[in-house]
Amino acid sequence: MTSEADEVLLRRLTPGVIGILVRRGADFAAAEDAVQDALVAAVRAWPGDPPRDPKGWLVTAAWRRFLDAARADASRRLREDLVVEEPAPGPVPAADDTLQLYFLCAHPSLTPSSAVALTLRAVGGLTTRQIARAYLVPEATMAQRISRAKRTVSGVRFDRPGDVATVLRVLYLVFNEGYSGDVDLAAEAIRLTRQLAAAVDHPEVAGLLALMLLHHARRAARTADDGSLVPLAEQDRGRWDTSAIAEGVTILQAALARDRLGEFQAQAAVAALHADAQSAEETDWVQIVGWYDELVRLTGSPVVRLNRAVAVGEADGPRAGLAALAALEDSASGPAGPVPRRAAVAAYLHERDGDLEAAALLYAEAALAAPNLAERDHLTRQAARLNALRRD
Template sequence: MDGTGLRERIPHVVNTLVRRGLSFAAAEDAVQSALVRAVEVWPHDPPRNPTGWLITTAWRAFLDQVRSDESRALREERNAMEPRPGAAPSRDDTLWLYFLCAHPALTPGSAIALTLRAVGGLTTRQIAEAYLVPEATMAQRISRAKQRIADRGLDRPGSVTTVLRVLYLLFNEGYSGDIDLAAEAVRLTRQLASRIDEPEVSGLLALMLLHHARREARTGAGGRLVPLSEQDRRLWDTALIREGIDILQEALARDRRGEYQVQAAIAALHADAPSTEETDWPQIVEWYDELVELTGSDVVRLNRAVALGEAEGPRTGAAALIGIDTATPRYAAVSAHLHERAGDLDLAALAYTEAARRATSEAERVHLERRAVRLRGADG
């Protein structure tokens, strides 16, 4: 059983314990203990029923904590409720648990962080990187969120907006290649789209499908990162692209645009182009202008600068970097790319080296370092 197989079981195990009366915080802690035990035991003694094993082990971990912290009466009450070993129910509680974790008592940011940690299986470090904050800060945020709902229980589902953001970040983490969560995010977003008739839900599904269609072309031999401009477009999944574009067109026709629909529109223009040179860059810039208005995000402004560099030239793109926080992820990489295209090879090499230092994955770091070395060789 690999790490992905373990993560897939987390939502059902957590929700089973919550339905049996545990607080969410206690259930999450117990499941984490069971996962640690699974890593130790399963390689040499794999269970016939992995999910049932996790439920039983997590429950016993909870009982151990109860025995050390609470009275004999409470201990006996919990022991009487201990489930018998056996097959676990097959129902999929994942999407519902996402809504419960988006509890109205939590801020959207806290709800997203908690869900990614407890249900999505991301580490605190990965969530901190997605939020652009130190790992210690994110650990405190998740801890406070668990404490806040400890006494309330998961009694009310949260908003669709919060769940969409969770799924978006979950997909992005999988798409980065660090861990494989993209397919699970697509599956859950399909479920959501089948139940909720909202343009932004459809927009997010379209965005995921259009990006997922390029997955096979994004890495080369040995896990080498292949940028969009160098990808073999014959490897793109045309069926997913067609599905994504159809879903997007239906959503846009309702004239209730949101950020996921706009991002999907940009992805569709990339997917529709035979090559980087034949991409409709002016239209992509227009979509980025709209996305900047919707989000005010420096990350979006950074991506707009790249598109502007393609549409109007690299020096125009570089000028668009003015005013963007230099600490924004990929700022150095974008600056390097624009300097390289403008012929400023020394500046580009320095920026690629800085970008490699800031890289959050090994594949990205190697890719950027190779760019820097190549430019230094060309300059010499």
């Protein structure tokens, strides 16, 4: 078995090794397969005979596997002029192709779920089994998803300029998956975003990293001992990770100082205001409403407008929040259906306004549409609590 340090090193080296193979003439799918085979060989060989140059060892092993596969595949004979000789052993180029892999894995022709899976495999260095466990799907299902994604991007030119916004969206999706099984996807998303921030000087990359750190800082306080959800206002703020908060705020301030505001910076500013409050009652809701106004301007997202309604309800009272929610409802229906969690927000605002009957009904409605068991449990308990209060 490789040590934990070896596993971390292998994951860090994976994208660079794939990039080298692609630049030598392998298509992306073949390069990724060869590197995965080389990683398996490293797991077996390194504990007894650790290499002096780990990256060079992986490149050599992966290239040999690519050559073997190319020569064995009759359908690839026309491409053998690209791979007739194995390069001489020696130091590998220092160039880092990780950024190009980010862009390739976040290609617009891929579905979001496929882009996330391919990013975790090629850039994150996770195995198909690890990704499948994280998403709670059979390994065969995840293998098919990754295989289709690799075929989709195999014909894409590796040096084509990519879209940073698409890459950030994929990383944000990874982060929002949280964690399950033996892979912590939130922590993995932070690791990958740090990697991207080191390669790309862009305020929105910094904004996303700050947002992840600020949200992740509250993780320990989000669930009770029995696994139930703890709302933000009820969380024990002494359990928040102050070092992650300080790092997130520092990164955010530097990004905002560049005066190129984007949605991730604005979201991070909201998270920073929550983190700055010593208690829920001290939260600066007026500033938060201002940041949500910026987010509405930047995105026009119904989900942002929904969150803004909550903030308005805290800053100006529940009636004002319900009015903002009503304005959203007028435009909430359409091909995409109603806005997720609208019923839960309406329930909360009605409860604060004293209408316990409407609030209980809305909490029950929200529970039926909850995206996961923990949230469904929480909303069901809220409905039961209000029904009990009404009976007393």
